[in-house]
Structures are given as C-alpha cells and as structure tokens.
Amino acid sequence: MRCEDIKRFASLYIDGEFDELEGARFEDHLEHCETCRDMIQSTRVFQQALVERLNPPRMPRAVRDRILEAVDAELSAAPRPWIWKVPMAAAASIVLAVGIYAALPGVGENAEAEEVETLVEESVAVHEAALPPEVEGNGDAVRGFLAEKAHLNLRPPIEENDSTRLLGVRLTRIGKSRAVLYHYLHNNRSVSVVQIPRRHLETLRGNRQLIPASTRVLYDGARRGYNITLFEGSGSTNTVVSDMPSRELRKLIPASL
Amino acid sequence: MSKRTAERKIVEQEFLPHLDSLHRYGLFLTRDTTMAEELTQETMLKAIRASFQYKEGTNSKAWLFRIMTNTFLNQTRRRKKIYELDEGTMNVEEEAEVGQVFVHSNQTPEQSFVTMLSKSKVREAIEKLPPEFRSVVVLADLEELSYKEIAEVLSCPIGTVMSRLHRGRKLLRTRLMSWALEMGLVKGVEEEDEPKETISLEDYRRSTGPTTDQ
Structure with missing residues (x-):
C-alpha cells in the first residue's frame, strides 16, 4: 500500500468499514510510515473532539416526559378492530362463527368492514415505516422471487410504464395472512401496495362469493395524511397508499387483476 | 403474551433506548x-x-432513524418554499473551493483545534452544512452508524453515503479551521491540499511540466 492509498481510504479505515485482512494491510503501512500515522491520528482526534463538543446532555426532562406520555397514550389506546387479535385457542371457533355470520344477511358485511379497516390501518403504518425492499427490481424479478422463493402465486398489482416503476418487494404479514409489500414510484412519488392472497377474505365470507372478473374497489379514503384505495382482483386484495391526490391514485388501479 | 403486552415490550426494549439519539438527530435535521x-x-x-412489522433482530436504531428521516422529508416537502429559501444561503461549490486549501495548524496530531472552539460554534458549523451532508456526518460521527446502515436510513446507495461523508467532513473541517484561525485560536500555515509526502513521482512530473519521454 502506498501513502496515497492510505490517504484515499483513510475514512474507510477510521470508520471501521474494513474487514480484518484489509485492516491489517492498512496497519502494516502505518507501522512504517510516520506521516500516515500522524494523518490518521489527527483525523481520529478531530472526529473525537467533534463528538465531545457536540455530545449534548440528554434531552430535557420536560420533553422526555411529554413524549413518553404520548407513547403511553398510543400504547394504551383502545385496540383497533384487529380481528386476529384473538387468543389462538379461540381462533377455530371464530372461523366457525364467521362462517355462520356470513350466511346471515348484513352480519358478514360487518366482518368485511372490519377486515377493510384493518387492512387500511396496517397498510398506512407499513407505508409510513418505509422498510427497505427485500428484493429490488421490476415486475419480472419480483414475479420470479414470489413464485420461486416465497411460493406465492401473486401478481404485481399495478401496471408498470414510463411514469410508474416497481422498485421492489418485501414479504410481511397482515394478521395471520402472509402479505407482500410492493414499492412503486409513480411520477417520483412513493406508492406502497400491501397485497394479501384472496383466500384470506374468502374464509371470512364462507367461500360463498363468486370470483369477480374485474377489480372491485372496497375502500377509497384518506387517513393520517395519506390517500388509500383498497381493491380486490381475482387472486388478491390490494391496499394502495400514497400521498398523491386520490384521483391520480385511482388511475393506477387496473381494470382486472 | 397478548399482542398489547408484546407491543409494549418491543417499545420499551427496542425503541425507547434510542430516544435520546433520535431527539439529537431530530435537532440536527x-x-x-x-x-x-x-x-x-x-x-x-x-x-x-408499525411495530407489528418489527421482527426480532431488526436493527431498531437504523429502523427508527429511517422513519424519522422519511417523516422529516415528507414534512419539508409540504413546506418546500421555506426549506428552499433557508438552504438557498448555502453555496456548496464555493465551500468546496475553500476546501482545496489544506491548513496545517501548529498542533501535534494528539491535539485538535476543535477543542478550542466553543460548543455552540461547533454546533453552528454542523447546522450550516447543506442538509444532505449534515445527515451523513451526524449519522456517521455522532450516532456511529455503519455506511450500510446510513444507506438504509437515507435510502441511497453506499457510494453516495461515502462521497457525501467525505465532502461533508471536509467542509466541516475547513470551516472550523478558518474560524479558529480568524479568532486567533491557532496559528496556521496554508499549504496545497496534498501534503508533499503523498505526491507520487508521476504527479510530480506532471506538475513540473513536459518531460523528455513524451
């Protein structure tokens, strides 16, 4: 290694980005070169001094208390209508109960409304958290991943074109159902779609509904500053979340899926 | 364990320990x-x-910082005018030019002129960095996040993190040093950016004009 390389890669070394071997090669040079040793040392000392100068006391007590209070309020808020928030032992009877309810006029719709509410709430939370995709790439890469690695027979919910790009997907869960989170970029605005296999809703409805040929919008509204459209196609239920105007958002929904 | 208890446990064990760090990053943003x-x-x-999305083993600090960065960016997009006006006073190119001059102070490598500057001066220097440099410098130097974590927090490639960090640190150092010189806290001699010892033979030949082997 030459002094030049040392200078060029000093940050990598100081920031601890090198592996053991790389670090050892770097140190070999430092051992024999006083100039480089001094340079590294003074950079280190500069950074340490900077941190010491900036390290503020902990946050003010009053601020901490106010935030903790808000956190506590959020944690003890009345549970949202999450239907899977039921102890496992009771789960079987719930499925049965839903089956019966679904046969009664009006009650099945109530269960569906709750399901929609859940999907909307959790999809917004997922969009806000903006977790990075597990697989990056366009429709082809994503389809391959879903079929081969995740064994999910699902198709990307939004068509790709010049203004709409699929950036990648992430596997997640919504309640008991496996779900896929799609990251799209539409005219440079971020759009998330949470997709769950259709089976999940069918259980709820007692398998009585016919599979629609065209997509059906179940919810269209706004929440916490985002616009949301929830639609179902033949194989999946999809919740689209973005800060785009809802009219623009609706245009992304395919006629069939 | 009920879902509520699980939620509370995650918050207490994984989120709250980072509250101070988050607040500090929030102040810089x-x-x-x-x-x-x-x-x-x-x-x-x-x-x-979003805690139901949280899996054990997730890097909670990077995750929280990412949420904070995105929330901040969304807010500033909404107040875009104020933001642009505010940042308009910065001239990055101008600062980068200043950065070409490497200043040697009369200190040993064991001392840093930074310790002679007041805390508020140092803070001011960081706060005046353009936002894209400020984030990486704070995340790397104060919060000690790895390049990979920073890339995740800022949703950008690692290469971008490295170049921003390099430029940001250089800007910061130059500015702090020029303040220290102005205030007479250190005596310095200005030199070319590259210390003599690191100039290779090729560089040396180029700088002294055409050579015979051309």
Missing part, C-alpha cells in the same frame, strides 16, 4: 427545538403503529 420534539414524538408513534 430541523435545527429547531419545538420541531425536533414534534418530529421525535411523531417518529415514536409511527414506529409503534
């Missing part, structure tokens, strides 16, 4: 105590609402 408090609170609430 917003440069305003009220806005920093709001941003910290908003970040915690968003994290709680």
Whole structure:
C-alpha cells in the first residue's frame, strides 16, 4: 500500500468499514510510515473532539416526559378492530362463527368492514415505516422471487410504464395472512401496495362469493395524511397508499387483476 | 403474551433506548427545538403503529432513524418554499473551493483545534452544512452508524453515503479551521491540499511540466 492509498481510504479505515485482512494491510503501512500515522491520528482526534463538543446532555426532562406520555397514550389506546387479535385457542371457533355470520344477511358485511379497516390501518403504518425492499427490481424479478422463493402465486398489482416503476418487494404479514409489500414510484412519488392472497377474505365470507372478473374497489379514503384505495382482483386484495391526490391514485388501479 | 403486552415490550426494549439519539438527530435535521420534539414524538408513534412489522433482530436504531428521516422529508416537502429559501444561503461549490486549501495548524496530531472552539460554534458549523451532508456526518460521527446502515436510513446507495461523508467532513473541517484561525485560536500555515509526502513521482512530473519521454 502506498501513502496515497492510505490517504484515499483513510475514512474507510477510521470508520471501521474494513474487514480484518484489509485492516491489517492498512496497519502494516502505518507501522512504517510516520506521516500516515500522524494523518490518521489527527483525523481520529478531530472526529473525537467533534463528538465531545457536540455530545449534548440528554434531552430535557420536560420533553422526555411529554413524549413518553404520548407513547403511553398510543400504547394504551383502545385496540383497533384487529380481528386476529384473538387468543389462538379461540381462533377455530371464530372461523366457525364467521362462517355462520356470513350466511346471515348484513352480519358478514360487518366482518368485511372490519377486515377493510384493518387492512387500511396496517397498510398506512407499513407505508409510513418505509422498510427497505427485500428484493429490488421490476415486475419480472419480483414475479420470479414470489413464485420461486416465497411460493406465492401473486401478481404485481399495478401496471408498470414510463411514469410508474416497481422498485421492489418485501414479504410481511397482515394478521395471520402472509402479505407482500410492493414499492412503486409513480411520477417520483412513493406508492406502497400491501397485497394479501384472496383466500384470506374468502374464509371470512364462507367461500360463498363468486370470483369477480374485474377489480372491485372496497375502500377509497384518506387517513393520517395519506390517500388509500383498497381493491380486490381475482387472486388478491390490494391496499394502495400514497400521498398523491386520490384521483391520480385511482388511475393506477387496473381494470382486472 | 397478548399482542398489547408484546407491543409494549418491543417499545420499551427496542425503541425507547434510542430516544435520546433520535431527539439529537431530530435537532440536527430541523435545527429547531419545538420541531425536533414534534418530529421525535411523531417518529415514536409511527414506529409503534408499525411495530407489528418489527421482527426480532431488526436493527431498531437504523429502523427508527429511517422513519424519522422519511417523516422529516415528507414534512419539508409540504413546506418546500421555506426549506428552499433557508438552504438557498448555502453555496456548496464555493465551500468546496475553500476546501482545496489544506491548513496545517501548529498542533501535534494528539491535539485538535476543535477543542478550542466553543460548543455552540461547533454546533453552528454542523447546522450550516447543506442538509444532505449534515445527515451523513451526524449519522456517521455522532450516532456511529455503519455506511450500510446510513444507506438504509437515507435510502441511497453506499457510494453516495461515502462521497457525501467525505465532502461533508471536509467542509466541516475547513470551516472550523478558518474560524479558529480568524479568532486567533491557532496559528496556521496554508499549504496545497496534498501534503508533499503523498505526491507520487508521476504527479510530480506532471506538475513540473513536459518531460523528455513524451
């Protein structure tokens, strides 16, 4: 290694980005070169001094208390209508109960409304958290991943074109159902779609509904500053979340899926 | 364990220990105590609402910082005008030119002129960095996040993190040094950017004009 390389890669070394071997090669040079040793040392000392100068006391007590209070309020808020928030032992009877309810006029719709509410709430939370995709790439890469690695027979919910790009997907869960989170970029605005296999809703409805040929919008509204459209196609239920105007958002929904 | 208890456990064990760090990063992002408090609170609430997504072993610090960065960017997009006006006073190119001059102070490598500057001066220097440099410098030097984690927090490639960090640190150092010189805290001699010892033979030949082997 030459002094030049040392200078060029000093940050990598100081920031601890090198592996053991790389670090050892770097140190070999430092051992024999006083100039480089001094340079590294003074950079280190500069950074340490900077941190010491900036390290503020902990946050003010009053601020901490106010935030903790808000956190506590959020944690003890009345549970949202999450239907899977039921102890496992009771789960079987719930499925049965839903089956019966679904046969009664009006009650099945109530269960569906709750399901929609859940999907909307959790999809917004997922969009806000903006977790990075597990697989990056366009429709082809994503389809391959879903079929081969995740064994999910699902198709990307939004068509790709010049203004709409699929950036990648992430596997997640919504309640008991496996779900896929799609990251799209539409005219440079971020759009998330949470997709769950259709089976999940069918259980709820007692398998009585016919599979629609065209997509059906179940919810269209706004929440916490985002616009949301929830639609179902033949194989999946999809919740689209973005800060785009809802009219623009609706245009992304395919006629069939 | 009920879902509620599980939620509370995640919040207490994984989120709350980072509250100070988050608040500190919030202060550097917003440069305003009220806005920093709001941003910290908003970040915690968003994290709680998304906590069902949280898997054990996830890097909670990077995850929280990412939520905070995104929330901040969304807010500033909404107040875009104020933001642009504010940042318009910075001239990056001009600063980079200043950075070409390497200043040697009369100190040994064991000392740093930074310790002679007041805390508020150092803070001011960081706060005046353009936002894209400020974030990486704070995340790397104060919060000690790895390049990979920073890339995740800022949703950008690692290469971008490295170049921003390099430029940001250089800008910061140059500015602090010029203040220290102005205030007479250190005596310095200005030199060319590259210390003599690191100039290779090729560089040397190029700088002294055409050579015979051309």
